[in-house]
Amino acid sequence: MADSPIPLDPFARFRAATRARIGLGRSGDAMPLRPLLDFQLAHAQARDAVHGRVDWDRVAEALPSGPVLSVHSAAPDRQTYLRRPDLGRRLDESSAAGLSDGGWDLALVVADGLSAAAVQSWAAPTIAAILDRLPDWRIAPVVFASQARVAIGDPIGEKLGAQLVAVLIGERPGLSAADSLGIYLTYAPRSGRRDSERNCISNIHGGGLSPQQAADKLVWLARQARHLRLTGVDLKEDARSAESIEAGAPRLDLDAEPFAR
Numbered sequence: 001m002a003d004s005p006i007p008l009d010p011f012a013r014f015r016a017a018t019r020a021r022i023g024l025g026r027s028g029d030a031m032p033l034r035p036l037l038d039f040q041l042a043h044a045q046a047r048d049a050v051h052g053r054v055d056w057d058r059v060a061e062a063l064p065s066g067p068v069l070s071v072h073s074a075a076p077d078r079q080t081y082l083r084r085p086d087l088g089r090r091l092d093e094s095s096a097a098g099l100s101d102g103g104w105d106l107a108l109v110v111a112d113g114l115s116a117a118a119v120q121s122w123a124a125p126t127i128a129a130i131l132d133r134l135p136d137w138r139i140a141p142v143v144f145a146s147q148a149r150v151a152i153g154d155p156i157g158e159k160l161g162a163q164l165v166a167v168l169i170g171e172r173p174g175l176s177a178a179d180s181l182g183i184y185l186t187y188a189p190r191s192g193r194r195d196s197e198r199n200c201i202s203n204i205h206g207g208g209l210s211p212q213q214a215a216d217k218l219v220w221l222a223r224q225a226r227h228l229r230l231t232g233v234d235l236k237e238d239a240r241s242a243e244s245i246e247a248g249a250p251r252l253d254l255d256a257e258p259f260a261r
Contacts, residue, residue: 009023011023019176019207020176021039021175039175042176042178045173045178046173046175046178049115049118049170049178049179050082050114051078052115053078053116054112054116054144054146056070056144056146058120059119059123059144060144062124063142066141066142067141067142068141068142068143069098069099069141069143070146071091071092071095071096071099071143071144071148071156072091072092072094072146072147073087073089073090073095073146073147073152074087074090074091074092075087076147077147078147085149088147088148089149089150089152089154090152090155091152091155091159096155096159099156099159099160100159100160101161102140102160102162103161104138104139104160104162104163105134105137105138105163105164105226106137106138106140106163106165106166107139107143107166107189108130108139108140108142108166108168109142109143109145109152109156109165109166109167110123110127110143110144110145110167111148111149111150111152111153111167111170112145112147112169112170113148113150113170113172113182114171114172114173115170115171115172115178115180115181116170117173118169118178118180118181118204119169119170119181121179121181121205122181122204123181125211126181126183126204126215129211130218133215133219134222140160140162143156143160150169150184150198151193153166153167153184153186153189154186154189154190154191154192157189158190158191162189163187163188163226164185164186164187164188164189164225165185165186165189166183166186166218166222167184167186168181168182168183169181169183169184170182171202171203176207177207177208179205180203180204180205181214182200182201183201183204183214183218184198184199184200185199185200185218185221185222185225186198186232187226187229187230187232194232196232197230197231197232199221199231201214201218201221220237221235221237
């Protein structure tokens with residue numbers, strides 16, 4: 001019986017299952033040309049994502065009908081924002097003065113964060129999917145936050161009088177995804193909340209979670225958060241869907257691992 005032929009690329013089947021760079025090969029003492037060019041392209045896309053600007057008008061046009069509020073962090077420009085993360089967590093005074101208490105169930109904040117590409121591609125479809133799943137909730141006007149970090153949702157939610165705030169933000173780009181969106185959910189938002197008091201849904205992009213999957217997770221968490229009056233490390237996801245929570249008899253599995261902390 002003839003020996004089986006040795007595969008020309010033994011790493012091909014592994015690369016089909018991951019976006020990680022594995023088994024790239026060598027050309028002398030360097031990488032082959034194609035992997036090198038792919039790496040340089042990914043690096044350029046990551047830089048563009050960090051330094052890019054969101055076209056907020058296009059995002060607004062893609063949203064379901066409804067008013068939109070625009071705010072700015074205390075970071076006056078992009079370079080300051082990148083050097084001073086603390087300023088990106090605070091509202092500037094004029095933005096804070098323009099927000100008023102509406103007694104909302106949920107406030108949705110879209111923050112540019114560290115990937116303009118993520119916000120441009122995924123914020124509007126994710127918000128649309130969330131709104132479709134919460135027709136009975138009082139949702140505040142969507143807030144666009146420029147030069148913003150996750151914690152800017154705390155003063156926004158507090159000023160709006162929202163029971164919950166969900167911040168949709170461009171995540172720090174990597175070399176496999178430069179357009180990944182994240183969502184951070186906080187119960188009873190107010191300035192000074194710790195990161196451990198939030199729940200995170202990460203990796204919303206073409207090769208990760210879809211907007212619909214992310215909306216399912218967020219709605220499940222939001223309903224549990226209102227039931228338990230908390231978010232963060234004490235709120236953990238069980239295997240059931242948001243629809244089963246809607247039907248009643250909520251159950252919290254305290255031994256289940258959270259999908260994000």
